[in-house]
Amino acid sequence: MSTLKMVILGRQGSGKGTQSLLICEAYGAIHVSTGEMLRSAVAQASTLGLQAQQIMESGSLVSDEIMNGLVAERFNHRDITEHGVLLDGFPRTVAQANALESILEGRGQDLDIAINLDVPLDIVTDRMLARSRKDDTPEAIKRRLDLYEKETEPLLDWFTSRNLLHSVDGVGSETEVFARISASIADNTEASRLSASVDTREAQR
Numbered sequence: 001m002s003t004l005k006m007v008i009l010g011r012q013g014s015g016k017g018t019q020s021l022l023i024c025e026a027y028g029a030i031h032v033s034t035g036e037m038l039r040s041a042v043a044q045a046s047t048l049g050l051q052a053q054q055i056m057e058s059g060s061l062v063s064d065e066i067m068n069g070l071v072a073e074r075f076n077h078r079d080i081t082e083h084g085v086l087l088d089g090f091p092r093t094v095a096q097a098n099a100l101e102s103i104l105e106g107r108g109q110d111l112d113i114a115i116n117l118d119v120p121l122d123i124v125t126d127r128m129l130a131r132s133r134k135d136d137t138p139e140a141i142k143r144r145l146d147l148y149e150k151e152t153e154p155l156l157d158w159f160t161s162r163n164l165l166h167s168v169d170g171v172g173s174e175t176e177v178f179a180r181i182s183a184s185i186a187d188n189t190e191a192s193r194l195s196a197s198v199d200t201r202e203a204q205r
């Protein structure tokens with residue numbers, strides 16, 4: 001199977017993290033979670049961590065400049081080229097999506113699919129209050145969800161306009177949701193590539 005370059009989108013608390021691990025296990029892709037990269041930078045008290053800590057605790061977004069640099073650097077590692085990637089938490093803004101497109105273009109690569117894990121607002125709020133991460137105060141949760149609507153929802157249009165967006169119902173058991181995601185990846189990557197190559201052959205006749 002050829003390597004896949006995928007993005008997973010969804011509100012915080014949508015189950016993105018869990019589903020990302022299942023997807024990476026099934027498809028052999030490298031899980032690149034920008035939230036995890038930032039949390040480990042904070043834990044190491046690196047320069048990046050010191051810059052990011054307060055921003056993360058308040059529920060705001062780290063600047064596009066920092067995030068784009070971090071992801072561009074991560075793409076220099078050979079594992080992504082060899083195994084494919086699932087980006088989780090990036091892009092979060094249209095500016096980040098444009099940067100991702102340039103990073104991939106520079107490598108002669110394309111994105112294969114953007115999976116939008118769809119879970120209603122009231123359900124994600126309850127889930128986030130139930131987990132007890134340090135940055136999950138009610139204020140930070142509200143702030144992050146508000147920001148998601150404002151900054152990240154336009155991304156859905158961005159991916160739709162490139163014919164990459166596939167929404168999956170994220171309500172259900174982990175297994176049920178994963179089965180829906182796998183079906184969507186199967187329907188919209190290998191199959192669409194095959195039909196694209198058939199179209200090309202037909203066009204060449």
Ligand code: AMP
Pocket residue numbers: 012034035036038055056057059060061062063067088089090091092096144
């Ligand atoms: P996450 O684990 O994806 O929910 O990310 C945790 C926090 O890290 C977010 O609330 C942001 O403060 C920061 N963060 C993670 N990814 C990004 C990104 N792509 N752009 C800006 N901030 C980010």
